[in-house]
Amino acid sequence: MPAPTLTSGPAPELLQTLFDVSLTGVILFRPVYEPGAGAAITDLAYVRLNPAAQRMLQLPEVPEHTFLTLYPRASETGIFAFYRDTFLSGQAGRYDVNYQHDGLDNYFHLAAQRAGELLVVSFTDTSDHDRSAAEQALRESQAREKAARATAESQQKRLREVLMELPALIACFTGPSHIYDFVNPSYQQLFPDRMLLGNPLREALPELVRQNFLELFDEVYRTGVPFYGTELEARGDYHGEGYLTYRYFNVYLQALRDEQGRINGLLNFGYDVTEQVRARHKSTEAQQQVLILNEELSATNEELMASNEEIQANNAELLHSQQQLNLLNQELESRVLQRTLALLRAQNEAERQRARLENFFMQAPASICILDGPELVFELVNPAYQQLFPGRRLLGLPLLEALPELRGHQVWHTLQQVYRTGHTHEETGLLIPVAPYEGGPLHDFYFNYIQQARTNEDGQVDGVLVFAFEVTEQVKARHAAEASAWQLRVVTDALPVLIGYIDHEGRYRFANKAYESWFNQKPEQLLGREVREVIGEEAFSQVQHYFNRALAGEALQFSARMPYREDFVRYIHTSYVPDLRDGEVAGFFTLVTDVTEQELARQQVQDLNDELRARNDELHATNHQLRHINIDLDNFIYAASHDLKSPITNIEGLLQVLQEHLPPGSPQHPDVAPILAMMQDSVLRFKRTIDDLSDVTKLQKEHDLPSTDVALADVVEDVRLDLQPLLSQTGGQLLLELQDCPSVSFSTKNLRSVVYNLLSNALKFRHAERVPLVRISCRQVDGFTVLSVQDNGLGLEQSQQAELFTMFRRLHTHVDGTGIGLYMVKRSVENAGGHVEVESVPGVGSTFSVFFKRG
Incomplete structure (x- = not known):
């Protein structure tokens, strides 16, 4: 199934609160398009910044200047391309960048998601923290990436210019509703008064609904099998003529895929062959007129024979009949000449149309070649095909002589099979190692291609037509995306939170490793199973109301007690985030946090609070008693300190008398003097302690x-x-x-x-x-x-x-x-x-x- 996109749709007041209090910067952008058909996104206009974004970027809530006006270096650092591509794809994206331009020198984590006609950007700024080794490495590598990014953007711009200049009819559609995402001028000129971009095919060209074209588009989108039709008749109001007319087209439909290889759109590549078809019809009519003329000549000859018989019967009438015959012969010769000239003109017109078709063939953006005979000799190579091998000669050479590296490769075997059986063969993302230059090293290229048999007048296969697109970058990008998806799986599996995705039928489409410890099953065993079945009826009844609200498009958070099994009851805090696509709910993300310990602790705290309230009542009852006890203690300390002053004063006097009566330096008692000094010091400290106690008592009384x-x-x-x-x-x-x-x-x-x-x-x-x-x-x-x-x-x-x-x-x-x-x-x-x-x-x-x- 297509990769889900994270789209939130909470109640306005909750969204406003989240928008205001978020510590993460949030920006709402509206794309700015260039004028004209096939308009590209050239800039982004600010719709609103939340307070965190205003603080990080030092910008007002609604800046008056556009994104590239404020940050012109955002193009070369890849930020603008990330925003534009995320908006066009409709898929959520992440981008890490160390931005050192336009007054900023910060490391940003960026996340973006399209929401209707707006682009929602969430970002964090690590400027308040020491840079990690990864950030430091990213800074060092960004300088090397700038040149490569500039080259890639230049090539992308050139490819767009080529597509816009091609005489072929080219359009790209997104989603199962086939919404026009790209239209080149040749395509738009067929419908000058129609607004195609951004509208579904059914609404933009309603006259095609009754001609089974939508079923054809749906079939290619559903199966991914390309379709190629020649001289398809389509009735439409072309060039704003105000009425339906017939035109004929050669049509190629190719499914487009996202990074995970899932179909997310269609490519329509075609040519208007109305003039060629009409010319061929005129040629057929001319041939029919010649046949009619021959029949008329035969009838005239019969009349002449009858006239000759009459001439023999009557000579007088013979001369008259001969004159009439001469006049009739002149008239017939004139008519034959006119018909012959008309036939020649029709043949010349058909030849001219053939030459024009060949010219279109040579200008097609796809790589096309015609291989002739059993040795598959290059009979015709268009420039796009030759550009794959700029340093090698192809025309007139057998395939294996021109490209010997293909011997034994799958592409050689399938070409032989097509020539032998006449059955068309198609490949998607096939790796073909080839050397662009003669004698040069092999390079890995990936191709989507169709090999189709060519037949002669007798219906026998005499060659093979190859129609190919080089998709090396797309395949490498898909491989990178698959690696990113693996990394995402690793990250989510490392989290203690249960992270899942549930489709609109209530079935698991994603579950991380945390589910295994709760339900004793591997995450992949849960995929495709209903939530009701996995968590049990009793637990499901606790969340069914929230479950239905999420499937109706509401983002919400709630807490619940979940009796999953008799021996396994959990308290959870859950977030449901709907996945909206084209206004429809495809499913929703679910993040389940185990708060059992917190809930049990809360209940214990509640019990303790009840107990504390009871004890507090007891404390209030005894507080009065304690105040009286404190007063009694203060009185006791005051009385004790007062009563102790008299004996300690007597002890101090006795020590003074003893010192006066002891002879100085008495040899019989050498330790007496130090002992007396220590006793005197103890008396002084005791007196200071009594004074301090008195001060404390006075302080309490004051x-x-x-x-x-x-x-x-x-x-x-x-x-x-x-x-x-x-x-x-x-x-x-x-x-x-x-x-x-x-x-x-x-x-x-x-x-x-x-x-x-x-x-x-x-x-x-x-x-x-x-x-x-x-x-x-x-x-x-x-x-x-x-x-x-x-x-x-x-x-x-x-x-x-x-x-x-x-x-x-x-x-x-x-x-x-x-x-x-x-x-x-x-x-x-x-x-x-x-x-x-x-x-x-x-x-x-x-x-x-x-x-x-x-x-």
Whole structure:
């Protein structure tokens, strides 16, 4: 069956949404044709660009200039040819190109598909990513491909010019409706007032419907068997005469095939032989008139004999009869002369038509030769045939003497068979290795050809007529397409998604390897089988509604639970994309993704959510109790710290008394002094811990205290003065960017503590290899005033950042501290409705951002 094309037809609102949110660039083009008959596509006009395409190409939604105006180098890079050929073929296509012209230097993945009178282009731009080795290789190879592409386009243009200039009648049709796709001027001149291009044959020439021509076209399209008819009679309104007249044509119909070898159109190659046929009819009428004249002469002779008898009976009447006979003879001679001249003129006209036919034969674009006798001597070779062998002599030589490399080849055997049996032989895409030049190397050429016997007047075969087309490029392209199809199969088989194509009868026409693990059958075993049979009645009932909508032309997505078998139930997410051809739904693509794990996880999450809601209710019930417990704990900490101050003060006094009474440098106890120093240090740390606990308790108790408007710049300046000794010691610098910093609603005491902790930490945890540099700035963000302190110090690992604001947690031990400062910063800011964020890179530095809630 023909290769399916991907055509989407979602609801307008869904299509608009997809068009707008797609991260892939999408362009809608309308072809621009050259004026006149057989018009070719010369450019593309922009209809619309989606936002992604506008961003990638820096173009408006509807550019006023055409594609080649904006990107003139698109022709030589093959992009324009790709768009044009994709539109004309109606098949989906892909093209990868590294475009380094017209202000672009990007690697593009292009995909195109015709949709009615528009061309839809989808593309991605890899300019934000490092180029892969394949892309780099493509860049290097594109320069080499440009020259070859330019040559190919020049040859294509020349071939089109030749077809347009030929006197033969040439037209190409696409699809089973036989839509005119190409018409040369000779063909168009037969119907000057008809619009042929783009219209089906039935509508463009309705008078042919009753003459069985459509059945002939359908038969060639269906079977692929070429048809050649001579002097076919066709009634039509030729040259806009306003009434039907008879004309005669020699017609050759050849099926056209796509890259996969499937028939997608017809070639109609013919000649108008009306004048030759009419001349032959006139010649036949002249011969009939001569026969009539002979009969009249015979009758006249009989009359003369009767007259002679009467002359013998009556001499007087003889003279009179003789005179009448002389007059009659003169009249007869005149009539015979006139008839003879008319016959000669008819013969001359027939000869002239024969010469004209031979001239047409020599100008035909097909390669044609006539081989004479059992040795198949080249009797006639037209220029197209001779051009295949520009450096070899053919005329007058037997086939195997002129082309000895054909000995033993299939083409030689079939020629002998045609000469022996008289049966016509046809080949499609046959490989024939031949040497274009005498003594040169063999080159592989592929041909479509017909070998037809020629008979003499006795009906005996005396030669063979060969009618051939060289299709080397088409065959190589088909081989390349087959390789691409194989690559596509490899790619789809590697995907975990079930990818298939279902025809309008509900049967699988394509299935990738993912189907095998679900249905225990090879993909090729599914082809031709109904979906209902493969997936089972119960599963089919879950998707039948969507199935029917897709066959009606609707593109859709849905999720479903699919009980394929008793022991095999899957949750799926599916996309159906209809395949529209000439307004009819040929089938649809199906992409099935297994979402069973996600669905089961979703159900588990739902169960957890229900459980969490129940626990949340319990938490609300205990939250009040926890608040009271926190207050009791704060009171306990405050009381404990207050009660511990007295004994620790006594211990500190006893240590001082002990140091005063110990003799200095006592040899009996050399370790006493170090031990006393450690005890004194422990007492000092214990006192600082008690003070920190008191500060934490005070901070908690101040949670509900009213805030006042405090000028951030004043507080920062006050802290800077307090830190001046540390700045001098370290050589550090403070860069203040607070000119636009407003007041914040905060406790003045707590705000000073926040600023002091952040600035002192930035100086204390400095990097050993550079002078401290601290930048203080202010900005407004979504209802918050943000104070940022950026340093170039030690920085923090990601794991350290998670423990940064934990009470009594110290991440660097080479600097004195209790690990309470940042905890108090975070607690006091959060108590006022704000929060603290940190960004840090080890060895580079850190940035602390304090978000103060405004008003």
